[in-house]
Amino acid sequence: MKLWATALMASQLFVTSLAFAHGPTPQKIDEKVVIAAPIDKVWEKVSDFNGIADWHPMVESVTSPEEGTRVLKLKGKGEITDSLDEKDDAKHYLSYRLLEENIEAFPVSFYTVSIELSKVNDGTEMSWKGRFYRADTGNFPPEQYNDESAVKAMEAFAKTGMASLKESLEGKK
Numbered sequence: 001m002k003l004w005a006t007a008l009m010a011s012q013l014f015v016t017s018l019a020f021a022h023g024p025t026p027q028k029i030d031e032k033v034v035i036a037a038p039i040d041k042v043w044e045k046v047s048d049f050n051g052i053a054d055w056h057p058m059v060e061s062v063t064s065p066e067e068g069t070r071v072l073k074l075k076g077k078g079e080i081t082d083s084l085d086e087k088d089d090a091k092h093y094l095s096y097r098l099l100e101e102n103i104e105a106f107p108v109s110f111y112t113v114s115i116e117l118s119k120v121n122d123g124t125e126m127s128w129k130g131r132f133y134r135a136d137t138g139n140f141p142p143e144q145y146n147d148e149s150a151v152k153a154m155e156a157f158a159k160t161g162m163a164s165l166k167e168s169l170e171g172k173k
Contacts, residue, residue: 024109024137027147029130029154033162036123037169043092043117045165046126049084055168056161069099078105085112092117103135106157107149126165128158 035042045055050070053059060073068084081100086093095114103109111132118125132154136145143149166172 023139024133024141025147027132027134027151027154029128029151029158031128031155031158031162032125033166034120034123034125035166035169039092039117039119039124042124042126042165042169043089045169046115046117047087047089047092047094049087049094049096052161055165056157057164058157058160074105078102080106098132101135103145107135107145107153108132109135109137111154126162128162130154130158 045051048054049068050062050064052070052072053062058075060075062073063071065071069081070084071079071081073079080098080102082096083099085095085097088094093114093116095112097112098108098110101109109132111130114127114129116127116129118127132150134141134145134147134150136142141147
């Protein structure tokens, strides 16, 4: 009887520890903005994979070590490297991923981003979707590398970039 009770307690402890030791879960953002500009004008800016520093205020500069790869120097933060996955001019669609992380510069361990444009009544709707994991993939990340900080950073990057592009193309900047 004692052996059975001991086995039951051990299994409960194991199951409980699994519940707390799950590691990171995928996070996501889905941001949209309508820009009062023709879709081709917006696409001209967005589709230039290495031209993001021209319209995104958080990006200080971009270098391209090879075709389809860019190194973003983030203002006051450091560098991260992205790799272009897909660019479809007909669909006004662009996707890329984090190739080399720098959690001190950007608190994520991996991300994929897709940007898609569509015509709307008076302009262009820009959709910016991100799928990502927090910087610290362990079970107990410090606050600056947890899910909340990753979501906050990804949202800020998308929203700041879209707002700046909107202002620039609408002639408000």
